[in-house]
Amino acid sequence: MDFSDGTWVTLVSLLATVFFMLGVPVFLVIATWVVGCSFVLGMTLDNIGAALSDVFTDGFALLAMPLFILTGDLINRSGIARRLSDFAYACLGWLRGGLAMASIGACGLFAAISGSNSATTATIGSMLHPEMVKNGYDPRFSAATASAGGTVGIIIPPSIIFIVYGFLMNLSISELFMAGILPGALMVIGMQFVCWIVCRMNRWGHLIPLHLDRVLKTAFGAWLGFFAIGLVLWGIYTGKFSPTEAAGVTVGFCVIVGLVCLPLSRFLGLGRGEESIRETRYRDMLVVEGFKLTEVPGITMRSAQITGILAPLIAISVVMQQILSLLGAQEVIGAFVTGMGGYYAVLFTAMAIVFISGMILESLPVTIILAPILAPIAQSVGVDPIHFAVIFLVGASIGFITPPYGLNLYVASGVTGVPYFKLLKYTTPYLIALIGVWILVSLVPDLALMLVPNQG
Template sequence: MDNSILITLVSLGVIGLFLVGVPIFLVIALWVTGVSLVIDFTLANIGVTLFEGLNFFGLLSLPLFILTGDLIAAAGIATRLANFAHACLSWMRGGLGLATIGSCGLFAAISGSNSATTATIGGIMHPLLKADGYDSRFAAATAAAGGTVGIIIPPSIIFIVYGFLMNLSISDLFVAGILPGMLMVIAMQAVCWWMCRKHGWGSVTPLDMKRVFRTARQAYLGFFAIFIVIFGIYSGIFSPTEAAAITVGFCLVAGLLLTREIKWKALPDILLRSGQLTGMLAPMIAVSIVMQQVFALLGAAETVAAFVAWFGNGETVVLLVCMGIVLAAGCILESLPVTVIFAPILAPIAVATGVDPVHFSVIFLVGAAIGFITPPFGLNLFVASGVTGIPYSQLVRFAVMYMTGLVISWLLIAFVPWLSLGLIPTPG
């Protein structure tokens, strides 16, 4: 039987497994193994590559930033940041909704995870939003949308993965995500303000500077954690791995001795949660290296390049086609498999037209982030549904409004390279 037919059968088989709920890591691993057998690619390579794929110092920051997110949630730092955001924005219509999105941005600047941002801030803010007269479905969708910046504002777990896969400086990627992440927050806040003004949701209270300063003082631990990550990496004092280790130590001490909301007996559970997430991400990264090798042997990059070239060879056309592919993939896949599968294929195509590789990384991952609230997958919508108890289907209507704002900001990020590259220090 022809190899192409066998590869098609293998692909259809693993797609069927994915549709019935088999974890994506196993789906990709089975596809890699099956296709390797079809094309006579040595299976011994899989074992070697799985080990060597994770034998990289920069990946140590991955479990550390995951642990940071769990620690700041357990230490009560996230709640203090949310209180500060509300104090600053309560004078506007929809101020509590705006504060929810702002809190997501602040939490993302320490945690680096979209699902952790949605779950933590959603759990804190959703009851407050309901009590303040917001539609409960809109409130849950707001937390889900705000969580999209979790992988864009540094530190970002997925930027670490992207940098590793594409051999780019993780520090540069972190810095490149600052302004785009802020733009996404502003775009979502604009949507939230318009919706709240239209429906009359939320109360309005005069700006109280005493309250602002009081909540800022209470949230100083969060600000200091953000400072460690962003200033340490931007200035070159720390590598991302070193910044992650220092931030973990700081958040642990803060939770145990300063806020005293982390109890010693709770530490094993916190570590276990972080370990479980790391245990899901690390195998995906390892098997992705093998998949890239198989793709190279199959000529996948050339096939996709020909497809993109069919629309035209100009930089603008190539970017729009690549963005369309990422957005479509994000509708059915989580950001990690989207990155693992498509980044090694699309990035070289875009770079060949003159797009800066760091700029394209931001474009790519903002598109993947929008996928977190894009049906039918929309991971953040599932997380928000789980936290709030509101059915997934009822969140989609309001998520579409936020998607509109995010797509507009995405286009600005794509065609204004300075937003991604303006803060990166120039060599020398």
């Protein structure tokens, strides 16, 4: 039987689809499709090897990715994340739903150092979910709050996915970082507002008085976290550091904090004890957590494992883009999107494609597959490339709480023990808030471009 190239590509695509539905890792699914289509189209395996080599030898910007992943693990182990959450609760605990709102705020602060959605959800969820349940919140709502709060992890800089997007589209990663600040802050505020409404309706949470001394002392206790955030943003915004250099500096800072604070706290005789997060720990404003030198290899290995999952996927995506170009995918999708009409029709069609894709894929493959196709089309109708990058990635971040995929829902379920499907009802208000912010950012370019040098 004589099969045409189109038939073989269809069969390879069906095989990759079956693998995906069976739960085969995304990298293996894409690699299967890339290798199969390469043979069909007469591309040699040498081309794949050359593409992988070029990514890892020429992609200096990608070096920031493993460093920021490592930063997230280090700040969690050093106790900085706990301090940031204490400060957020001291500021918001006087409001109905204050602890839940504080968990969303803590997600924003943690994201400003870690750059990862799932890491943000796992860290804040594991710390604050027990406290929220103890303070009268529905366990399902508590877990849903952690999963929704984690969506800002890839928007508030530094962002791992912004690094990937900038690498793929040849955009300034520093400018992308600055463009994500205001949209990320709006996402946090929007979710906190919804959280306040839901908690008022259900009368969830215990209130604590707002005391200036409590706020100031928890702020002092979290000064290392604020310093790390400020160090990254100052270095990138002023041009003192590239994103890669900023990541290296932040890792060095977190290592010093983690190694020095533990022996220092033992020397001073300080300890965390068993106090609830509702109690302000005035007596130990120095960071009392930390880690030993012997623990650093284990922390580094965990970060390396995550990097080992992401980096090959990015590399194989380069070949995937070549194949899609040969197959004319960009022209087909481009014709469909541009056929919608002018600026807003194209923009909202692209957003719909990103949203639907985010329902079934994680943000990384969505970015790898769609960004090279949709970004040039959006630019052709006048959408600023930096603005579109923010629109694209805010939409991709919403996919983290959108079933049936919703990676953050799985992460929150894993760290809290609440079944996946019981989270869906309580994530809906957050989903509505995030979509509202997404539309606002798409309609008001200054929200993304205001802080970008030479753009705002």
